Amino acid sequence: MSRIIFDRWLQALGKLDYVQGKSRPDVDCIFCSIKENDEKVVDLKIYKDDICFVLLNLYPFNPGHLMCVPNRHITKYTELTKNELLHLNRTIQGLQLLLDDVYNPKGYNIGINQGNYGGASIDHLHIHVVPRFKAELGFIDIIGNIRVLPEGLDSVKKKLTQNVDKFLNKEFFENFK
Numbered sequence: 001m002s003r004i005i006f007d008r009w010l011q012a013l014g015k016l017d018y019v020q021g022k023s024r025p026d027v028d029c030i031f032c033s034i035k036e037n038d039e040k041v042v043d044l045k046i047y048k049d050d051i052c053f054v055l056l057n058l059y060p061f062n063p064g065h066l067m068c069v070p071n072r073h074i075t076k077y078t079e080l081t082k083n084e085l086l087h088l089n090r091t092i093q094g095l096q097l098l099l100d101d102v103y104n105p106k107g108y109n110i111g112i113n114q115g116n117y118g119g120a121s122i123d124h125l126h127i128h129v130v131p132r133f134k135a136e137l138g139f140i141d142i143i144g145n146i147r148v149l150p151e152g153l154d155s156v157k158k159k160l161t162q163n164v165d166k167f168l169n170k171e172f173f174e175n176f177k
């Protein structure tokens with residue numbers, strides 16, 4: 001049962017990426033452009049450091065649907081260095097603490113769509129962090145891209161940006177077992 005739900009979730013994310021691709025701005029890489037603050041792209045970043053950045057998904061599965069992206073333009077999970085691998089995963093732990101604090105979700109989906117056949121429309125490697133809530137609409141609403149989210153992106157961005165430093169800070173990255 002849970003396997004079916006996970007597969008359907010991956011399909012849903014693929015569809016979202018496809019929808020996002022339709023209105024794609026004319027840049028080589030959307031994530032590199034966002035990283036470099038290019039005005040052609042919508043800036044939904046909530047966090048940035050020397051190794052990675054975090055942004056809201058423009059077409060979120062749920063409020064607080066985040067993506068963690070390595071600064072380096074790489075396309076495969078196997079290309080991550082030891083340092084990047086550790087840092088990205090620690091960042092995701094911090095994002096869960098942030099989302100727990102702000103939205104108190106009841107669960108999470110964390111995952112990667114890699115390559116065209118994996119459902120990725122943006123080549124630049126990224127990890128989805130999707131908070132899950134008790135009462136959600138069905139997948140059909142998401143696939144049809146007609147889902148009405150209970151909170152707008154600007155509001156979500158503001159809340160998360162205001163709180164992210166409490167969780168993703170120097171001490172958090174340096175002091176853990």
Ligand SMILES: [Zn+2]
Binds near residue numbers: 030074124
């Ligand atoms: Zn890139």
